[in-house]
Amino acid sequence: MIQAKRQITLNESLGADIYRLSIQAPEIAATAQAGQFIMVKTGVGFDPLLRRPFSIHQTEGDEIQILFKRLGKGTTLLSKLAAGQQLDILGPLGNAFTLQEGPCCLIGGGMGVAPLLFLAQTMRSRGITPHILLGARNKAELMAFLPAFQALDGSLRYATDDGSMGQRGFIIEALPALLAEDNKAKWQVYSCGPYPMMRAVAAICQHKWPCQVSMETMMACGISACLGCTITARNTNRKGGKYLHVCQDGPVFAAEQIEWKS
Amino acid sequence: MNDNNQDLRVDIGGGLKLNNPVMTASGTFGYGREFESFTELDSLGAIVVKGISLRPRPGNPPPRIVETACGMLNAIGLENVGLEAFIKDKLPYLKGHKCPLIVNILGDSIEEYRHLAAGLDQEEGISAIELNISCPNVKKGGVAFGSQPDLARELTTTVRQATSLPLIVKLSPNVSDIGAMARAAETGGANAVSLINTLIGMAIDIRLKKPVLANITGGLSGPAIKPVALRMVWQAADAVHIPVIGIGGISTWQDAMEFIMAGASAIQVGTANFFNPAAVDEIQAGIRRYMRENNINQLHTLIGAARGGK
Ligand SMILES: Cc1cc2nc3c(=O)[nH]c(=O)nc-3n(C[C@H](O)[C@H](O)[C@H](O)COP(=O)(O)OP(=O)(O)OC[C@H]3O[C@@H](n4cnc5c(N)ncnc54)[C@H](O)[C@@H]3O)c2cc1C
Ligand SMILES: Cc1cc2nc3c(=O)[nH]c(=O)nc-3n(C[C@H](O)[C@H](O)[C@H](O)COP(=O)(O)O)c2cc1C
Ligand code: FES
Numbered sequence: 164m165i166q167a168k169r170q171i172t173l174n175e176s177l178g179a180d181i182y183r184l185s186i187q188a189p190e191i192a193a194t195a196q197a198g199q200f201i202m203v204k205t206g207v208g209f210d211p212l213l214r215r216p217f218s219i220h221q222t223e224g225d226e227i228q229i230l231f232k233r234l235g236k237g238t239t240l241l242s243k244l245a246a247g248q249q250l251d252i253l254g255p256l257g258n259a260f261t262l263q264e265g266p267c268c269l270i271g272g273g274m275g276v277a278p279l280l281f282l283a284q285t286m287r288s289r290g291i292t293p294h295i296l297l298g299a300r301n302k303a304e305l306m307a308f309l310p311a312f313q314a315l316d317g318s319l320r321y322a323t324d325d326g327s328m329g330q331r332g333f334i335i336e337a338l339p340a341l342l343a344e345d346n347k348a349k350w351q352v353y354s355c356g357p358y359p360m361m362r363a364v365a366a367i368c369q370h371k372w373p374c375q376v377s378m379e380t381m382m383a384c385g386i387s388a389c390l391g392c393t394i395t396a397r398n399t400n401r402k403g404g405k406y407l408h409v410c411q412d413g414p415v416f417a418a419e420q421i422e423w424k425s
Numbered sequence: 426m427n428d429n430n431q432d433l434r435v436d437i438g439g440g441l442k443l444n445n446p447v448m449t450a451s452g453t454f455g456y457g458r459e460f461e462s463f464t465e466l467d468s469l470g471a472i473v474v475k476g477i478s479l480r481p482r483p484g485n486p487p488p489r490i491v492e493t494a495c496g497m498l499n500a501i502g503l504e505n506v507g508l509e510a511f512i513k514d515k516l517p518y519l520k521g522h523k524c525p526l527i528v529n530i531l532g533d534s535i536e537e538y539r540h541l542a543a544g545l546d547q548e549e550g551i552s553a554i555e556l557n558i559s560c561p562n563v564k565k566g567g568v569a570f571g572s573q574p575d576l577a578r579e580l581t582t583t584v585r586q587a588t589s590l591p592l593i594v595k596l597s598p599n600v601s602d603i604g605a606m607a608r609a610a611e612t613g614g615a616n617a618v619s620l621i622n623t624l625i626g627m628a629i630d631i632r633l634k635k636p637v638l639a640n641i642t643g644g645l646s647g648p649a650i651k652p653v654a655l656r657m658v659w660q661a662a663d664a665v666h667i668p669v670i671g672i673g674g675i676s677t678w679q680d681a682m683e684f685i686m687a688g689a690s691a692i693q694v695g696t697a698n699f700f701n702p703a704a705v706d707e708i709q710a711g712i713r714r715y716m717r718e719n720n721i722n723q724l725h726t727l728i729g730a731a732r733g734g735k
Contacts, residue, residue, distance in 0.1 A: 212492055383696075401481065
């Protein structure tokens, strides 16, 4: 784990307010695993005060890459940085997806697709061909991240909320059909995306297939010091509570560990 | 980093001398280990660990934190592993380091504080106890110990009798007369006071039309509270003769020097550890550089330097 100022080698706008940003970070690139994240200081000074968490999208040689959407103050500052500038980063943080035997399905929506590219690449390097399902709001958003997934060979399906590209509707609707194609197989399902999507994936997989989800919360530190990044667990822990810390116990959890809110 | 010409040692009372004035604030530095990749734990002035209660506490439901302008609100709810697990799982690691260890404690009742202090008194490797009095007293209908001088004095007196370790009372800023609270701690037998804990605040999500934090209110910390903290440290230093430890928004060495010049014998770094895990080392290095550049050999000569002899 390192904290250091490192050089940005690429910050490219992909349309739909989505960017990919590469950083020269050999220490992180060498050890990072799919599902892990970094904390980024998006500006100098005290506003925004806290670092922002981003999943590792992919690594290449000495570089790591994040995929982010411009939402508020921090990501707007990040979108304005250029190759050659320095970025204060902290990572790699958190646990990783666990690779298991069996046919694999990766299902992601919006910026949740970020860690799934790294996961799919890891699987390909181990001879596993994942089935990938991707959802986006519209064509512009989908086209921001789809090409990177198309570069992997494998089965790829996608949907947009407005039907401007691919199937119309939520990609989750395609999941039961895919899993039914081989009903006897021990599917491994991996998901990252909006909360309602992961909740629906968890419900489909419940009692049938193992499912790993990557969760989001507000984070102040990323290194299990603030205890602020909690989500509610299904079972009671040894402190007598039902809390999981996303930066420490996650961000990847087995779907059945989580108490899904309606 | 050792530079023989600069003497950063400070005395924080009860016979406890620190090699330098930079400590970590409770609840912002975990149990030390979380920061071993980023800081030189051995060269810290002292480590103050996350507040410990008699039994483990699960903490509050999420969301627990939210960022605000130059600050953050937290309602962690004092989640901690409890005394037994602290002694078994956390203390051995901390004992292996050279810097003094200060254990922050909290309770629902005077009895709970007394048990904690007595329990820690038995352990080796603890340099002092810091009493977090910003907790609700369950028996007195949930009024914070730190909000009434009488309660704070009674609590301090009881804990004082339960331990021979140096005792620091950590004051809440959510009071009208901070001087009176500092005096209550001094009268109760505290060796030092530390301040400030967080200021109570809140944030509302206008899209959902409800408070952001599940707890509704939370404690404000970070650079946003520094001016308030500095003012209170100044007033506390006026009110008592025991050492004052400054806390609140300290993020740079310049911030630390302001508190020292206001009358603080030492300082604690809190929220800054979150966004800059090397903050404590950088602050210590900055103080050394300032002293070197200004030909100051002994840091303690700067304590209260802005007070004009008062
Ligand atoms: C483990 C983890 C991995 C993440 N990976 C990615 C990623 O790969 N790509 C990506 O684009 N985003 C990712 N996020 C979300 C990203 O951290 C937030 O979008 C970012 O912090 C927003 O910062 P901001 O200053 O632009 O927004 P702010 O001005 O802080 O807020 C703008 C909006 O974003 C929401 N927001 C702020 N912080 C978070 C947060 N931590 N999680 C969720 N929503 C938040 C706010 O509620 C608000 O609605 C991840 C979050 C976590 C916890
Ligand atoms: C997330 C968080 C947890 C905290 N937990 C404790 C605690 O357990 N005990 C305590 O006495 N103070 C606790 N504090 C208060 C800090 O120690 C400190 O007094 C306060 O945050 C002001 O300093 P700062 O602005 O430098 O953070 C906590 C603060 C934060 C932000
Ligand atoms: S973000 Fe601070 S403990 Fe997880």
